[in-house]
Amino acid sequence: MNLIRLIAIAVVIWLVVRIVKNHRGSSISAGSRRNGSDLHSMVKCARCGLHVPREEAVCKGGRCYCSREHADEG
Ligand SMILES: [Zn+2]
Incomplete structure (x- = not known):
């Protein structure tokens, strides 16, 4: 037992x-x-605040943007 x-x-x-x-x-x-x-995170556009995949983001001067236009503007 x-x-x-x-x-x-x-x-x-x-x-x-x-x-x-x-x-x-x-x-x-x-x-x-x-x-x-x-x-593989989303990065926030420094211009409009839109979140885009890091690999699709346009990074310039240490900041990332959703598009080339915003990168040029920002
Ligand atoms: Zn943007």
Whole structure:
């Protein structure tokens, strides 16, 4: 009977550890996903405030703009 109780306790501990690990894992992956999206983030146009993908933005003098026109104006 003691062995069964021991196994039951071990299973409960394993389940708790698994749940905690899963919870941490999901929060970590969510955090890294947020960081990943920051790498491909939207940049705000310094002229009109429009958000455009970084790779589509026109950056000039350390500032990014939504279009070449705004880059020239800004
Ligand atoms: Zn703009």
